[in-house]
Amino acid sequence: MMKLLTAALAGLLFGLGLILAGMTQPAKVLGFLDLLGAWDPSLALVMVGAIGVAMLGFARERRAHPTAPLGECGTPNPPKGIDRRLVLGSLTFGAGWGLAGYCPGPALVGLAAGWWQALVFVLAMLAGMLIFQVLDGRSSD
16 A cells, blocks of 8 residues: 555656646647757756756665665666667657657646647557567567
């Protein structure tokens, strides 16, 4: 029960942070990505803050133990280095973000708010995940 409550509170805090930062507004996100036009650098501050918080958490965990704070283990053998799959996945993620103005977290917040655009994005994201699973399953056979 404590894990569920902790996860719900963390998700609520994350969602509120996305709303306050403007990450749920596709126009603001697209303005940030428009480097050659009317560039809006405000989301860079959000990213720097998020990276700082994440670095503190990762440093704490590295010092403490290999298990997560609530007892779950991390990925046993995380991949090392940059490979074709990472590059193609990153390009696909970035293209989707740039076309839609959403990434998964803000899209879920928009979905919870009842925005139809977020619903379209989430359905497309789920379809992409399903396609990946099918293709990845074929490549490992």
